[in-house]
Amino acid sequence: MEIGHMLRFVGGVVRLTETDGSIVEATGEVITYSAETAHLFEQSATKTIAFHGNTALKEEAAQGWQTYNFACACAKVEQLAA
Helix, strand or coil, X not given: CCHHHHHXXXXXXXXXXXXXXXXXXXXXXCCCCCCCCHHHCCEEEEEEEEEECCEEEEEEEEEEXXXXXXXHHHHHHHHHHC
């Protein structure tokens, strides 16, 4: 289960397993992308265009936050800092 889902279900406090098997407690806050929160993090945009031959059938644009997969690296950094 993703940490964001766990935070929603249990009110902001989760228990995580470190690489050595120890349990740590973490707190967090779920922030949803919106016009009011967009400025909080680096933004990204995508544009998708569906074609049939030379005809553009549908064009969709979406904006959101740029995301990175750093969950594995965080555990290593915390261990090095400890």
